[in-house]
Amino acid sequence: MSSSPENIIGKGTWIDKIAYTIVEREKKLGRSTANLNVESGLGASGIPHIGSMGDAVRAYGISLALQNLGYSSELIAFSDDLDGLRKVPAGLPEWLEDHICKPVSSIPDPFGDCHDSYGQHMSSLLLEGLNSAGIKYTFKSGTQTYKSGILADQIHKILSNSKLIGDKIAESTGQQKYLKFLPYFPICENCNRLYVANSIEYLENDRAVTYSCTGNTIGKKLIQGCGHTGRVKIDSGNGKLAWKVEFAARWQAFDIKFEAFGKDIMDSVKMNDWISDEILKFNHPLHAKYEMFLDKGGKKISKSAGNVLTPQMWLKYGTPESLLLLLYKRISGTRHVSIDDIPTLMDEYDLFEDIFFGKVKEPNDSKRLKINGVYEYINHLRPPVDDSSSIHIPYRILIQQANLFKYQIQESDLLLNTIFDRLKKYRLVKEEDIKKKDLIDKITLAVNWVGDFSGLTEDDDVDGSRSGEKLEMSSIQKEAILRIGNDLTNLISNINKKNKDIKSQDNDLAQEVQTIIFNNAKNNNLQPKEIFRILYKILINAEKGPRLGNYIVDLGIDNVVKVIEKRT
Structure with a gap:
């Protein structure tokens, strides 16, 4: 069923729907719509992965959609580089154990001296990925934000209401910790660690926190404190708010109207919403929940687990457009993703471009509008005027x-x-x-x-992908394809018996291959183009391609037969 044009918001994608919802919500709240900022939090405690980049890219897309609707908007990319290192991510040097609980902005760069700190190196990897994809953002360092005192007023309000907040956290999540301690982590001036120094009292007139470095449980591990007691000014940058309250402080300070979140931090988001609304008197931003990226084994892609798929890894084999397509296609639903997805997404982007320029017809109006909309967002709402410079080769x-x-x-x-x-x-x-x-x-x-x-072995496809996926086809089609495989095997066997060399430029051999395909289509009462299409799907995952006889000879008939056997 086609959608009528008057029901289309913006470019007709989920991105536009969220942007429209933001605008309508702000109007109902009676707030100014002069500036509608969106935020993405960048983790700096481990190697950033595709999921980390996806959060920022999607927020940027919504910022673009807001601009397209006529509103001023920018993406605030906030790096939590004052976060303490909770454990050493897989693959990183063991000496980092000596820096557990220290702010990542104070830990030496484990990759050498290319950056001033561990945190700066990790942040730069994600920013590099965003820059490569053409994402525009305003960067905010957590360390610099706290040191500059930007959050001082929010910290003051939160700590002045710490009892109320502690009771609410206990009621909402069952966590008892903040009934005893303040939701603020000082950096111990003796051992330079976060989390082990517990805040005891807030001195409102001095805007300072007293603390005792008595230790804490990080994950399931008890980390001993050094026993030091002291006090820290909240605008000094020598401490940070707990996650249960920090988001709210940032939202008000940076005037944030949208931030997405993963289901793993849902409790923290709910708590921050309450603090934003009730303590800071700033209506919390609109949220969208996204599912986690999983690897092909179904495990969460994680910095600490070591199964990270980074933007740099992706961009070594795929274009920025293929990566943006992965991230813009949808926001909901669990995504299983790996490097093996790159060939499909590379070709899918070409298909989107062909549909956008009318070279491929998409009869479903609603689907076509969404495809065209996603294509425009991939191109930052500045799509090329024509596709004359594009060459689409599978x-x-x-x-x-x-x-x-x-x-x-x-x-x-x-x-x-x-x-x-x-x-x-x-x-x-x-x-x-x-x-x-x-x-x-x-x-x-x-x-x-x-x-x-790649490296063609008995377990590899012609493209080295090791996918081995069975192609859907009717029983008659499958019989014809298997027969073609048998005939190609016999062809090679006859050539070997005659001790003839198989050369890619042997047009006679290519013609024999072509004849085998035609004859098997005819013998099974199938249209030749139908069988050619299936063979193209088997060999190059496309509907059409080069002349098959020559191409099969060039690839190696033996290799092609193996792929046919695996895919049927």
């Missing part, structure tokens, strides 16, 4: 070609030119296309993929 073709020559050609420029010549042979590119940066970049990404993952 990513798996590029992987396959790189795979064929990776052992023969070591020099990168020569390998790139060799792959380009093969694409010309298949009439997928023209001579002048060698000058197009997007094409060269895609070939380079495919070469990177092959260099790190």
Whole structure:
């Protein structure tokens, strides 16, 4: 059923719906809509992953949608680099154990001297990913925010109401800790650690907290304190609010109207909403809940677990557009994601572009509008005026070609030119296309993929992906495809008996392959184009491609037969 144009908000995506809801909510609250900031918290205690970037990218998309609706908006990217290191993430050096509970902005960079601190290095990795994807943001360092005193008024109000807050936390979450201590963690001036120094009393007139470094349980581990007692001014930067109350302080200080959250911090968000509304008298921002990214084994992608898929890893093999497509397609629902998704998303982005420019027809109006909207957000609401510079070659073709020559050609420029010549042979590119940066970049990404993952073995597909997924087809189609595999095996067997060399330029052999495909379609009362389409899906995950006879010979008939057997 088609959607009528008058019901479409903005570009017709979930992003636009959230932006519209923000505007309507602010109007109902009676607040000014002159500036509608959104926020994303950046963790700095471990290597940032795709999920971390997804939070910021989606918030940026909503900021763009607000701008598209005519409102001023910016993304505040807040790095929690005053956070204490709770445990050493997998793969990082053991000497970091000596820095447990110290603020990550005060810990040396474990990767060398490229950054001033552990926290700065981790923050920079995520900012690098955002910059590579063209995401615009205003960066806020937690360390600098506390040191500058920006949150001092909010801290004062929160600590002045600490008993009320402690009772509310205990009532809402069952956590008894803040009935005894203040929701503020000083940095002990003796051992320089957070969390082990517990705040005892707030001296309102001095705006200072007294504390005793008596230790704390981090996770399930008891961390001993050093026994020091002291006091700290709340505007000194030598302490930070607990998570149960810090979000609210930031929301008011930065005038935040939207922030998404993962279900793992739902209790903290609810508590912060109450504090924002009741203690700070600032209506909490609109929220959207997103599900966690999981690895293919169903485990949460986590900094500490060591199964991190970073933006840098993704961008070594895929374009920024493919990564943004992953993050903008939807916000709800659990996502299983891995490097193996890159070829599909690379090709899916090309499909979105073809639909946007009308080269591929999408009959469902609602679906077409959403696809076009997502495409525009991927391009920061500044899509190209035409697709004349775009060359859409299935990513798996590029992987396959790189795979064929990776052992023969070591020099990168020569390998790139060799792959380009093969694409010309298949009439997928023209001579002048060698000058197009997007094409060269895609070939380079495919070469990177092959260099790190591929190497045709008995367990590999032609593209080295090891997917082995069965392709859905009717029984008649499956019989025809299996028959083609058998006939190709017999063809190779006959050639071997005659001791003939199989050469990729052997047009006679390519024609024999082509004839085998046609005959099997005809013998099963199927249209040849139907069988060609299935073979393209099997080999390159696309609906069409180069002339199959030549392509199968080039890939290696034995390799192709193995893939047919695995996919049927």
